[in-house]
Amino acid sequence: MIESEQQLIEAAKNGDRFTGTTPDQVVRAEQLRELLLGHHGDLHPRGLRLEGVRIEGTLDLDSAKVVVGMLFTDCVFDGPILAYDAEIPHLMIIGGQLAGLYAGAARVRRELYLREGVKFAGGDDAVIRLHAAHIGGDLDLEGVEVTCTTGSAVKADSLRVDGSMFVRGGARITGHSELGAINMIGAHIGGKLELNDVQVRNNAGPAWDCEDVRVDGAVSARDNARFAGHGRFGGINLLNARISKYFSLYRGVEVTNSDGPALYLNGIDVTGSVFFRDGIELSGEGPRGAIDLIGAALHQEIEFKDVRITNTTGPALCMVRARVEVGVYLEKRVEFSGNDASGTVLLRDTHVGGAFGIRSADADVRIATGSGLVLDLRNTSVGTTVHLPPGLVCPENGISTTCENKRLVRLDEFTYGNLGEGTDWRQWLHLIRCHTPAYHASAYQRLAAVERAAGHDGTVRRILMAQQTDLRRRNPDALSNRLTRLFHWLWGVLAGYGYQARRTALALVLVLATAGVLGWWAGQVTTRPGHLAAERVTSSTSAAGIPCSTVELVGLGLDRGLPLAMTGMRTRCDLDTGTGWGQAFTAAVWLVQLAVWGLATLALAGYTNLVRKPS
Known part of the structure; x- marks a missing residue:
């Protein structure tokens, strides 16, 4: 046995770090396997620790029961680490370079760390393979660089992590797969899931694919994280995800998709609040919206604050058949830009248990539309207050019976508890008769019901008279013939309907x-x-x-x-x-x-x- 190999064995038994004495210090992968399987006797519980060496050959631990944990610092591997169906106490790779980590169905009793600039490149399927693996502690990918040109960069579908999962610290992940650059389909995270200060790219599918994921903690992305995806499942895909705490994108996050939603949150279920705030930019394309929240169940509030959401070929926000138990809030600088006949912001067939609109008088909310339809609130119910910001639909904030501005809203069967403070009923009446695409009785009836509940009977009469006038003006066919319309007019003049x-x-x-x-x-x-x-x-x-x-x-x-x-x-x-x-x-x-x-x-x-x- 050569001297360096004996030194490695002694270091492993004593719990010492084995450091390469020369730049090209080599350790055979086969010798590492023998050590890790206990062929050279008991090793120190601290584990096998190597620094600054080159691992010659392929470290094959498939189906192996590894006796101690591993720490590799600034090491270079000639081939990938093979650990399919292996049992490993812990694994930490700090810095260095390797072709891949193939650990599908592996069981890591404690933590799995890939940190501080470790580079992965290669593979014809995925570079980091953790599909169906079980990690007893945290999974931390901090500062990693992972590139795969023919598949997912990180394949972690059906992964189970008892602790938390982090992708952070300047991580750069690039893949080419319909299943995501980071594929976490069906994964279960026992703690929180964070992607902070990362760049994730995929030209063939989502950047981050978390379809059917279950997270017992919070899910967040922040600190200038960048996600660029492609296709109908979004830049970030959280289809049917279940999140037990909050979901948040904040502090400069950007998500782009040139052929689908930026965020595909269809059917998501979030127990806590949902936040988009502090310099968020989301850009998508197509009819499902830059943010697709169709069928979502949000058990607290959803807040948009200092965000910019754009879609040049569809709505900016598509929130159809969703349930929000507390409220939908637009705060500070919010910009929605869309181009869809249905509207830029769609809240159709949605239930909001609390309030909808702004909470502060200085909120700067802008909705740009290429179709004329700004908001679609058809068949939506708001439990308490609806408070649209001044000038959102009508820049003049007018109360007249006519208006040259053509920005429109849909209010068919839209119900709410009351109008927000500072919103005059005359302004809302102006909205109904001048900024809806067609006459619909329910908009007048709801406003009248709100004013009736407030004890304003005189106002109620004025609203209902305006309804009858609008009926004759915009829906004359409902009055049958010319004689009926004449009688309707006389009825208004002589009896106020x-x-x-x-x-x-x-x-x-x-x-x-x-x-x-x-x-x-x-x-x-x-x-x-x-x-x-x-x-x-x-x-x-x-x-x-x-x-x-x-x-x-x-x-x-x-x-x-x-x-x-x-x-x-x-x-x-x-x-x-x-x-x-x-x-x-x-x-x-x-x-x-x-x-x-x-x-x-x-x-x-x-x-x-x-x-x-x-x-």
């Missing part, structure tokens, strides 16, 4: 006054010599007529105009219907009587709510 009975009563008084004026006027018009259109009733037909007094003439008009309640004045003073003028006044009074009938009916219906039915 049943919500202003006082207007009806005033119109009724004016019509009755008209009847009185007609009666008085008839007493001033001469029909033939000695006779007037209205004169004293007498049995003589040849004598000159006797004029009625002013009171009698006014009473005559009222008697003729009132449909039921007769004054009895016609027994003393009446119209001479045998003359043309008398007939004309009679016809005019009939019209007045018809108007009285109609107004009385509207007044009665208004007071009994018979015509207050939404359309």
Whole structure:
């Protein structure tokens, strides 16, 4: 046995570090295998520790039961480490270079560390293979450089880590696989999962693929982490992931995908909060959104703060059929940029248990759209407050009945508890009638319900009157024909669509006054010599007529105009219907009587709510 090999054995037994004495110090991989399998006697519990040496050959530990842990510092391996189905106390590779670590189905009782710039390159499938492996402690990939041009760089599907998993410290990971540069499909992490200050790239699939992953702690990416993926499963794929604490991207994270979502979070279930904050930039393409949160279940809040989310061929945020138990908040500088007929921000068929919108008055929220539709809130429910930032839809923040700005929202069947502080009901009414693509009764009815709950009955009437006006303006076909539309218009003018009975009563008084004026006027018009259109009733037909007094003439008009309640004045003073003028006044009074009938009916219906039915 050569002297260096004997020195290595002695170091292993004493727990000392074996350091190469020359730059090209060589240790045979076969000798390491013999040591690790206990062929040279008991080794120190501290484990086998080598520094600055070259491992000649391939270290083959497949299906082996390794007796002690391993620490390799700044070592160079001629080939990969083979540890499929192996049992290893612990493994730490600090710095150095090797072709790969093939440890599928391995069992590492404590930690597995690959740190401080260790470089992996090679392999026709994956360079680091940890599929179905079980790690009893933490898995830490700090500062690693992993490159694979024909597959995943890190293959860790069905991996189980009892502790936490870290990819950090300037790690650079590049793969080429539909299953991700980092493939963690179906993995289970007992602690937290963090990717901090990393660059992960994949031109054939997700940069980080965590489909069906289960994490008992939090999941986060931060400190200028960069993820570049490709395809329909996102730059980061967390499809159907289960996260027991929070999920967070913050402090300068960038995620890009030129052919799909930046974040594919379809069906994700997060027990804690979800945060996108502090300089986040997410860029995706396609109809599923830069962020795809379709069917997500978020048991706390989701917050967007100081973020920029872009999609040139679809929505920026697609949050359809999702559930958020607490709230959806837009804070500070938030920019959504999309181009989709459905809208830039889609919250369709979603339930929000708390509030939606901004929480601070200085929030700068911008939504850029190429389609005109900014928000799609159809069939969405907000449990408490909806508070859209001023100017989000209408830069003028107008309250008028018309608006030249064409930015639109969809509010069909959108329900909420109340409007946020500082949001005037007039502004929301302006939003409904000027910034929705079509008339829909539910938007008016919800606003009316909110104001009714606040005790603002006068406001409720104004809202419901605006609804009827908008119905005739934007959905005239619902009113059947031109005659029905004319009646609808008259109904609005004379009765406020049943919500202003006082207007009806005033119109009724004016019509009755008209009847009185007609009666008085008839007493001033001469029909033939000695006779007037209205004169004293007498049995003589040849004598000159006797004029009625002013009171009698006014009473005559009222008697003729009132449909039921007769004054009895016609027994003393009446119209001479045998003359043309008398007939004309009679016809005019009939019209007045018809108007009285109609107004009385509207007044009665208004007071009994018979015509207050939404359309």
